[in-house]
Amino acid sequence: MASPLEQFVNHVRTYSQQGNFRDLVNMLNKSQDVLMRNGSQLDTVLEMFDLQQHSLGMLAVLNAKLTLPPPTSSTSPPQPAIPPVAIVAPSGGGGPTDYHEILFTQAQEFIIGCNAEQVRFAAEMYANLCHQLTRVLIEMKAAIRGISLLKLAIRKIQTSEAQLTSIHADLCQLCLKAKCFKPALEFLDTDITTISEEGSQFNSKHFLAYYYYGGMIYTALKKYEQALYCLEVVITTPAYAVSHVMLEAYKKYILISLILYGKIQNVPKYMTVTVTRFIKPLSQAYHDLANACTTNNAIEAQAILTKYHDTFNRDTNIGLTKQVVASLYKKNIQRLTKTFLTLSLTDVASRVHLPSPADAEKHILNMIEDGEIFAAINQKDGMVSFHDDPEKYNTPAMLKRLEDEMSTCMDFNRHIQLMEEELVVNPQYVKKCLGAQDDDLTPTQGTKISTYSM
Numbered sequence: 001m002a003s004p005l006e007q008f009v010n011h012v013r014t015y016s017q018q019g020n021f022r023d024l025v026n027m028l029n030k031s032q033d034v035l036m037r038n039g040s041q042l043d044t045v046l047e048m049f050d051l052q053q054h055s056l057g058m059l060a061v062l063n064a065k066l067t068l069p070p071p072t073s074s075t076s077p078p079q080p081a082i083p084p085v086a087i088v089a090p091s092g093g094g095g096p097t098d099y100h101e102i103l104f105t106q107a108q109e110f111i112i113g114c115n116a117e118q119v120r121f122a123a124e125m126y127a128n129l130c131h132q133l134t135r136v137l138i139e140m141k142a143a144i145r146g147i148s149l150l151k152l153a154i155r156k157i158q159t160s161e162a163q164l165t166s167i168h169a170d171l172c173q174l175c176l177k178a179k180c181f182k183p184a185l186e187f188l189d190t191d192i193t194t195i196s197e198e199g200s201q202f203n204s205k206h207f208l209a210y211y212y213y214g215g216m217i218y219t220a221l222k223k224y225e226q227a228l229y230c231l232e233v234v235i236t237t238p239a240y241a242v243s244h245v246m247l248e249a250y251k252k253y254i255l256i257s258l259i260l261y262g263k264i265q266n267v268p269k270y271m272t273v274t275v276t277r278f279i280k281p282l283s284q285a286y287h288d289l290a291n292a293c294t295t296n297n298a299i300e301a302q303a304i305l306t307k308y309h310d311t312f313n314r315d316t317n318i319g320l321t322k323q324v325v326a327s328l329y330k331k332n333i334q335r336l337t338k339t340f341l342t343l344s345l346t347d348v349a350s351r352v353h354l355p356s357p358a359d360a361e362k363h364i365l366n367m368i369e370d371g372e373i374f375a376a377i378n379q380k381d382g383m384v385s386f387h388d389d390p391e392k393y394n395t396p397a398m399l400k401r402l403e404d405e406m407s408t409c410m411d412f413n414r415h416i417q418l419m420e421e422e423l424v425v426n427p428q429y430v431k432k433c434l435g436a437q438d439d440d441l442t443p444t445q446g447t448k449i450s451t452y453s454m
Contacts, residue, residue, distance in 0.1 A: 004034045005041060009048050012057030021056060021121040028060040028122065035064035040071070046106070055115040059125055062110055066132035070099045100140050107133045108149055116156045124199035126157055127166045134170040143177035150174060151183060162193040166206035172213035181217045188214045188226070193415060208234050208245045215252060219320070228256050228265070235279070236271045242278050248315070250279050254286040255320040259327045264290045285311045289324065296335070298328050298353040329354060329363055330372060337373055337386040345382045357382065 008031050015024035035042065042061050049058050107129065119126045130153050137146040150171040157165055168187055175184040195202050211233040218227035234249035257265040264287075267276070280287065285308035292300040305312065305321055312321050332352040336343060345357035345364075354360045364384055367373045374387040391398070423429055 005038050005045060008034055009045060009057075012049065012054055016054050016057065016118075021118060024056055025122045025125075028056060028125070031060065032064060035061060036068065039064070039068045051110070051113045052115050055110075055118040056122055058110055059114070059119060059122060059129060062107055063125055063129050063132070066103060066107070066129065066136065100136050103136055104133070104140070104142075104145070111149055111153045111156070114156070120157060120159075123157060123165075123196060126153075127196075127198050130167045130170050134174060137174065138177060143174040144180055146174050147171065147178065147180060147183050151186075154187065157196065159196075160194065161190055163196055164192045164194070164207070164210065165196040166198055166203060166210075169206045169209035169213060172210060172217060176213055176216060176220075179220075181220055184214070184217055185221075188217065188230075191412075191415070193419065204237065208237060208243070208249075212245050212249050215249065215256075219252070219256060224256050224260050228253065228260065231256065232268070235275065236268055239272050239275055242275050242282065246275065247279060247282055251283050251286050251315055251317060252320065254283065254290055255317060255324055258290055258293050258324045259320070262296070262328065262331050263294050289321065293324065293328055296328065296332055298325060298332065301325050301328055326363075330367055333360075333363060333367060334373060337375070340386060342383055342385050345377070345384060348384060 011027050011031075012024065015021070015027065035045075042065050045061050046058060049061075051058060110129075130150060133146060134150070137143050150167060154165055154167050154171065157167065171187065172184050175181050195207075211230045215227045215230035215234070218224070218230060231249045231253040235246055235253060237246070239246065253267075254264050257263065285304075288308070289301060289304045292304050302325060305325065309318075312318050329352055333348065336348065336351060345360045348364070349355070349357050349360040352360065352363075354363065361377060361384075364373070364375060364377060368375055374389055375384050376387070377384045
């Protein structure tokens with residue numbers, strides 16, 4: 001009689017040869033316990049499959065391997081009769097690598113060479129493989145090695161570039177861990193219009209994590225407007241209670257609003273009432289800082305930073321709070337440009353509450369370099385002259401920019417029209433609309449309609 005593993009291999013081969021991938025996925029889901037109980041023989045099972053023909057079978061085996069704890073000398077089960085092939089380190093060091101290195105190599109070979117059409121039948125299992133791989137890479141402190149691999153994994157499972165998968169969150173997490181942010185931008189800069197169907201439903205945890213990590217990446221790159229949008233998505237996601245990720249996103253939302261606008265941007269009205277009611281008391285220190293910024297008082301803002309230093313440090317937001325104060329100095333300098341044509345550096349430092357004229361000069365030079373103000377400093381006299389914006393909006397570059405912005409708006413309009421067309425024929429939407437119409441009819445109206453005679 002064939003062993004459970006032999007039956008598993010035979011079923012994978014049979015279903016794959018028949019092209020019956022839906023039934024194969026059901027069988028794989030029921031076989032997870034068998035694979036978990038036979039962890040020591042999974043490498044032998046992998047060798048029995050062809051990567052292109054049996055991608056789903058290999059996916060299930062690798063999922064089990066990544067879920068199992070690393071074997072130890074005292075607890076490891078007996079080795080199989082046929083020993084697995086040892087995987088040698090790429091550097092040619094001469095010996096087999098550790099357990100995590102073997103797992104990474106096997107997962108890497110699978111993602112690169114697997115059959116995309118097959119794995120789309122098991123999107124949930126494929127995504128779980130990437131989640132487990134991300135965990136392993138973080139444990140190995142080798143997050144940067146998985147960035148290009150997960151980019152490929154996303155492209156293989158996506159049906160369109162605008163589709164969000166749960167693997168997006170893993171990619172952003174690895175980019176943050178590796179402090180290598182730009183590889184995530186090609187996904188973050190793409191507007192999401194559809195969400196991948198992974199299992200019965202898309203886990204909101206991955207949705208929130210993707211936009212939260214995306215907000216952190218944009219913040220690190222000083223793309224504050226995009227960061228604010230990502231964090232707004234997190235805090236406005238419908239919820240029955242305030243989750244930890246929503247609370248942390250709200251704190252960063254306040255800080256980035258202060259950096260950009262000097263005040264807290266009003267949250268959209270569709271934000272869940274429960275979240276609105278409970279999230280503000282949990283972030284009182286940030287609201288106190290916002291109140292100080294609205295008065296344009298840098299001294300008071302510094303006092304708030306000192307008072308709540310432990311809170312900001314615990315939330316790992318010290319860097320952002322310092323940028324809030326720096327932006328407050330900049331906004332105060334910008335206000336001076338609307339009042340004065342010429343001013344001494346000493347007066348600038350006094351009016352903006354900077355420690356010295358040298359600090360005022362440093363801030364002004366940085367603002368000139370970033371195009372935030374238009375001014376010239378006379379080093380000999382210690383005077384600064386403020387100028388008007390030289391942009392006349394008649395250059396080819398500006399016209400090209402206007403054309404690009406108009407093209408983007410037209411693309412958005414097309415997307416909205418397509419989404420509306422899909423929505424009006426959605427059976428659930430039509431049913432709900434008809435139900436609402438029935439509720440609006442009074443009993444009298446209902447009687448008149450039902451007894452109408454020709």
